[in-house]
Structures are given as C-alpha cells and as structure tokens.
Amino acid sequence: DSEEDRYLKDEYYALTALKQAFSNPPFAANWSGKQCSVNSSSWSGLQCINNRVVSVSLSGLGLSGLIGDPLILANLTELTLLSLKNNSIYGTMMNFSYNQKLTIIDLSLNSFTGPISTSLTTLNVLQSLHLNRNQFNGSIPPLNQSTLKSFDVSFNSLSGEIPSTVTLRSFGPRAYFGNPDLCGVPTFKTCVISEEKHNKIKEFLLKPSLISILIILDIILLLVQAYSLYVFYKKSHNKDQRQKINDNPKTTTATTSTTTNTSSYIDMMMHVDRQMKVTLMNGSEGESLDLKELLQSPAEGLGKGNFGSCYKTMMDSGRPLVVKRLRNLRPLSHEEFNKHMQSLSVLQHPNLHPILGYHFSNEEKLLISAFATNGNLFNRLHGGRGGNRRTFQWNTRLEVAKGVAKAMAYLHKMTTNENNNLNDTNFIIPHGNLKASNVLLDDNDTPLLTDYALTPLFPPSLAANFMLAYKSPEQLRWRKVSNKSDVWSYGCLLVELITGKFPKYSSPEGGNGVDLGNWIHKAVREEWTNEVFDMEISGKRKTDKGMYMLLQIALRCCERSPEKRPEMEEVVEEVVAIKPCMAEEDEDEDEVEAESTSTSN
Numbered sequence: 140d141s142e143e144d145r146y147l148k149d150e151y152y153a154l155t156a157l158k159q160a161f162s163n164p165p166f167a168a169n170w171s172g173k174q175c176s177v178n179s180s181s182w183s184g185l186q187c188i189n190n191r192v193v194s195v196s197l198s199g200l201g202l203s204g205l206i207g208d209p210l211i212l213a214n215l216t217e218l219t220l221l222s223l224k225n226n227s228i229y230g231t232m233m234n235f236s237y238n239q240k241l242t243i244i245d246l247s248l249n250s251f252t253g254p255i256s257t258s259l260t261t262l263n264v265l266q267s268l269h270l271n272r273n274q275f276n277g278s279i280p281p282l283n284q285s286t287l288k289s290f291d292v293s294f295n296s297l298s299g300e301i302p303s304t305v306t307l308r309s310f311g312p313r314a315y316f317g318n319p320d321l322c323g324v325p326t327f328k329t330c331v332i333s334e335e336k337h338n339k340i341k342e343f344l345l346k347p348s349l350i351s352i353l354i355i356l357d358i359i360l361l362l363v364q365a366y367s368l369y370v371f372y373k374k375s376h377n378k379d380q381r382q383k384i385n386d387n388p389k390t391t392t393a394t395t396s397t398t399t400n401t402s403s404y405i406d407m408m409m410h411v412d413r414q415m416k417v418t419l420m421n422g423s424e425g426e427s428l429d430l431k432e433l434l435q436s437p438a439e440g441l442g443k444g445n446f447g448s449c450y451k452t453m454m455d456s457g458r459p460l461v462v463k464r465l466r467n468l469r470p471l472s473h474e475e476f477n478k479h480m481q482s483l484s485v486l487q488h489p490n491l492h493p494i495l496g497y498h499f500s501n502e503e504k505l506l507i508s509a510f511a512t513n514g515n516l517f518n519r520l521h522g523g524r525g526g527n528r529r530t531f532q533w534n535t536r537l538e539v540a541k542g543v544a545k546a547m548a549y550l551h552k553m554t555t556n557e558n559n560n561l562n563d564t565n566f567i568i569p570h571g572n573l574k575a576s577n578v579l580l581d582d583n584d585t586p587l588l589t590d591y592a593l594t595p596l597f598p599p600s601l602a603a604n605f606m607l608a609y610k611s612p613e614q615l616r617w618r619k620v621s622n623k624s625d626v627w628s629y630g631c632l633l634v635e636l637i638t639g640k641f642p643k644y645s646s647p648e649g650g651n652g653v654d655l656g657n658w659i660h661k662a663v664r665e666e667w668t669n670e671v672f673d674m675e676i677s678g679k680r681k682t683d684k685g686m687y688m689l690l691q692i693a694l695r696c697c698e699r700s701p702e703k704r705p706e707m708e709e710v711v712e713e714v715v716a717i718k719p720c721m722a723e724e725d726e727d728e729d730e731v732e733a734e735s736t737s738t739s740n
C-alpha cells in the first residue's frame with residue numbers, strides 16, 4: 140500500500156465505526172464504496188480535499204447511539220469541521236488529540252455526558268466550540284487559544300470555577316448560562332463555599348459513612364503503597380550495580396539530561412506489572428530479557444524526546460540497557476505493533492542500533508536496546524565546549540559520516556529492493572527522523588543509527604510535525620517522509636558535523652542555531668567557505684582536503700530540489716573515498732608519545 144492508500148483505509152475504518160455507532164442512520168446505504176474521490180464525496184455529510192476527509196457534518200439527522208470509543212475519529216487527521224449538532228447521541232466526549240486541524244466543533248443539542256475533554260486545549264487552530272445543551276459535567280478545561288472566537292457551553296451540568304484564561308473570560312455570561320454549579324467571571328456567581336456545602340463537608344468528616352470509610356482506607360492504602368515503593372526504590376538504588384553506573388565516567392557524556400526521572404519510572408513499573416512480557420526481536424534469541432528484572436533494576440533518565448522518554452537501566456549481570464517508553468502512538472492493535480516490530484528485526488547492519496525486544500500492553504509500549512557507551516553525536520559534537528571536552532577529531536568525524544551514510548543507504552536499499560523479504564505492506568523504511576541525537580556512539584565512536592523507520596507507528600500529523608529535525612523544503616510543504624528527504628537530513632547532519640553549528644531545531648538559548656541545509660549554500664555563495672569549519676578540526680593546521688570534499692557532498696545533499704540530490708548509495712561511494720588526514724594521525728601519535736614520556740618521567 141502507498142502512504143495515500145493507508146490514509147484512505149484508516150479514514151474509511153474511522154467513518155465506518157462512526158456509522159456503526161448509530162442505530163439506523165439515514166445515510167447507512169449512502170455511506171458505501173470509497174469515501175472520497177479527490178475533492179468531492181458521494182457520502183452524505185462529507186467533504187474531501189485531495190482524497191482526505193476534511194469535514195463531517197451530520198446535524199439534525201435524528202441520529203441516536205452511543206459513541207463508546209473516545210478515539211473513534213483519531214484517524215481523521217485532516218478533519219477541520221465536525222458537526223453532530225441536534226441529534227440524540229450519548230457517551231463521553233471524543234478525544235481530539237489527533238485531530239489537530241479542527242477549527243469547528245459542534246456537539247450541541249445531544250445527550251453527551253461526562254467531562255469536557257482536555258484534548259480540546261491542544262487544538263491550536265480551533266475557532267468555534269459549541270457544546271451547549273448536553274449533560275456534560277465536571278469543570279471547564281483551561282482553553283486559551285487566541286483563535287477561539289465562538290464558544291457555548293450553556294445548559295449542561297458543569298461545575299466549579301471557570302478557569303481565568305483570557306480566552307474563556309472573553310465570552311459573555313450567555314456562553315455559560317444554565318450550569319447552576321458554575322461560578323466565577325463572567326458568570327455573576329462568586330466562588331465561595333456555601334454554608335450548606337461547608338456543613339455537608341463537616342458532616343461528612345465527622346459522621347463516618349461507608350463511603351467516607353472507604354475513602355479514608357483508600358488514602359491510607361495509597362500512602363502505604365507510596366511508602367513501600369519508596370523503600371523498594373531506595374533499596375534497589377543501593378545495589379552494587381548502581382555503584383557501577385556511578386563509577387563509570389562515560390555515563391555522564393552519554394546522557395542528554397543527567398536528571399533522574401524516577402517518578403515516571405516507578406509509574407511505568409506499576410503499569411507493566413500486570414503483563415510482564417518482553418517479546419524478543421528475531422536475531423536476539425540468545426538474549427534473556429526479563430521485564431521484571433529490567434524494571435526493578437536501578438534506572439536513570441536519559442532524556443525526553445518527541446515520542447517518549449528513555450531510561451538507562453543496569454541488569455544484574457552488569458549489562459546496561461535502554462528502555463524507550465513510547466508515547467503518542469496512533470491507535471494500534473497488538474498484532475499491528477508486533478508485525479511492525481518483527482519486520483524491523485529483518486534490518487541488520489553494523490551501523491544500525493538493533494532493538495533487542497519490546498513490550499506491548501494497553502498501558503505501555505516499550506522498546507529495549509543496548510546502552511551506547513559514548514552517548515549520542517549531538518552531545519559529542521556540542522557538549523563540554525566550555526572545558527572538560529574530549530576532542531572530536533576530524534578523522535573520527537569522517538568515520539561517523541561514513542558509518543551513517545552506509546546505514547542510511549542500507550535502509551534505502553531495503554525500501555527499494557524488490558526481492559527483500561519484507562512482505563508487510565505497511566512497511567516504510569526511510570529513516571524519517573535522522574538527527575544528531577539519533578546517532579549513538581559505541582565505545583570506539585562507531586556510529587549507530589537509532590529510531591529508524593518508526594514513522595508508521597505514529598499518527599501522520601504528529602509524525603509530520605515532530606519527525607525530521609532537519610526538515611527538507613518539500614517535507615515542510617507536503618509533510619511526507621521519503622528517501623530524498625532523508626538525503627537532505629543527511630546533508631544537514633554533515634554540515635553540523637563539519638561546522639559544529641547548532642541546528643535551528645535544537646539550539647540552546649543563545650546558541651545561534653541555523654537552518655543548516657539552507658545556511659550552508661549561503662555561506663559558500665558568500666565565499667566564507669574557509670571560515671565555516673569547526674575550529675576544533677581546522678584551527679591548529681591547514682584545513683584538510685577531505686573537509687572540502689565532505690562539504691561538497693553536503694551541498695549536493697542539501698539541494699532544494701529533491702531530484703537534484705544524489706541517492707544515498709552514491710553518497711556512500713563518495714564519502715568512503717575520502718582519505719583520513721595523515722597529519723592528524725601523526726599528531727595523535729605525538730600526543731600519545733608525549734603522554735607516555737611524561738608518565739615515565
């Protein structure tokens with residue numbers, strides 16, 4: 140299936156599920172066949188643009204039924220308008236986290252119950268929200284999008300103080316009418332605890348009822364649990380293995396963030412406790428991965444990415460592993476996840492960091508891999524510049540450039556090779572997320588690519604926004620990952636490697652990050668080529684010829700037009716042909732000699 144076919148299928152299933160939620164919808168027969176034909180739709184109430192559903196308008200059709208799955212619309216990622224107004228639909232409100240393009244939502248005049256979904260606060264282009272005349276209860280989430288101009292939650296059972304955001308305060312009291320327990324501006328009711336409520340609370344606390352006893356017992360139980368977790372955590376921290384982590388000086392260079400994120404680790408342990416299963420990847424049969432041991436071992440947070448967080452953990456054997464806790468996945472069945480993971484296990488290359496195993500349960504999706512001892516390329520390149528820095532020599536950088544190019548070419552070969560044994564039609568191999576923090580370095584600074592080919596696991600809109608740190612011009616426009624957008628990313632990585640400049644997406648404050656792919660053309664055009672090289676590789680001696688050659692390759696990879704960019708295979712040939720700098724090797728030998736003379740003296 141092409142990516143477009145996948146979108147079509149996903150959207151078709153979402154709409155079919157919606158149809159099935161209603162008993163005898165008048166459009167039952169009409170909603171059959173393909174939902175979109177380019178910019179039109181034969182399905183009543185639907186509008187399409189470029190074969191994607193952009194509007195679902197089903198108001199006043201006498202629809203009745205329960206919407207049970209809050210993510211029922213998650214696959215309609217291009218949806219801008221949703222109106223189910225004036226029907227008899229019940230159930231709780233949908234989760235709109237994946238419908239980031241919604242501008243108009245109208246669920247008014249139905250029988251929805253439960254709280255207003257907090258996912259609405261994430262919709263940055265929302266202009267109109269009508270939820271009036273339902274039975275929504277609980278408090279109003281702190282909506283504060285400046286785009287929101289029309290808002291109505293009147294005649295529900297909402298309660299508590301209206302959050303004091305600029306947006307919510309901008310609507311008159313009419314928007315909030317008919318919610319007797321709602322208070323604060325702009326309603327005319329001030330939020331004070333009434334005498335009656337006050338007495339009720341007093342009564343509740345003083346006169347033990349079954350409910351109050353249960354609540355108090357619950358609180359005690361929670362405290363006991365928290366205490367035993369604390370004791371357990373302390374204990375495991377004191378283990379010898381913990382000492383090993385602390386004693387290993389490389390640990391600090393390996394992490395993006397040295398802060399320990401223990402609370403979420405404990406949180407994770409509680410989640411997976413019930414289904415202790417790690418599935419081993421093909422090729423990892425010799426491994427033994429016991430999730431229980433893995434999660435009970437001492438851990439430290441390595442950092443938080445766009446799709447989850449990584450933890451380093453030390454097994455009893457002394458082997459360090461990394462657990463990546465995935466977040467924001469698209470709704471996936473266990474089978475789909477398995478299928479994708481198993482197809483990834485076919486990929487084996489000395490410069491690809493393998494996933495050793497994974498865990499899938501409703502609550503958690505974890506990927507497990509070996510810990511790369513020298514951390515990631517981003518830290519190696521930019522870390523410790525103020526002092527305490529391990530020099531990153533030109534020859535080592537060149538080796539990194541070669542390794543990454545080989546791994547990328549391998550991934551691309553697997554995408555296009557017709558005889559490959561990846562018969563999973565959903566399989567997409569372009570790396571899709573190449574950036575310096577996704578290039579890990581082992582003991583010898585050998586580069587190991589990680590986070591490859593994960594794009595299909597995430598909702599397309601999210602993947603488009605978060606992946607591809609070095610976004611190519613066409614990727615910015617079409618929001619699609621391709622082999623050629625990977626080539627652009629590789630070019631940007633080369634520029635970062637040669638110049639030591641921060642890319643725009645991850646520049647620290649005051650770090651002068653630039654859009655590397657475009658900047659390098661400007662730099663060469665304006666003839667400051669000699670000044671672009673990182674002082675660490677060009678300062679001491681004359682700039683090596685190889686550096687110019689690598690710069691030329693970077694320029695070709697960063698051609699604005701994808702057709703003009705080389706294939707990764709050609710890139711490998713050219714990068715591999717660059718010879719290391721002999722002068723630097725001599726310098727290294729001199730340094731080693733000087734060191735050994737000074738120690739023998």
Ligand SMILES: Nc1ncnc2c1ncn2[C@@H]1O[C@H](COP(=O)(O)OP(=O)(O)OP(=O)(O)O)[C@@H](O)[C@H]1O
Pocket residue numbers: 393394395396441442443444445446447448449461463508509510511512514515572576577579589590605
């Ligand atoms: N196997 C590993 N060995 C050593 N460090 C790792 C390993 N896996 C991940 N890391 C590091 O952990 C940190 C968090 O990784 P994570 O993949 O969650 O985020 P990211 O790479 O910054 O962003 P993204 O989610 O877009 O990939 C990064 O600094 C990454 O380099």
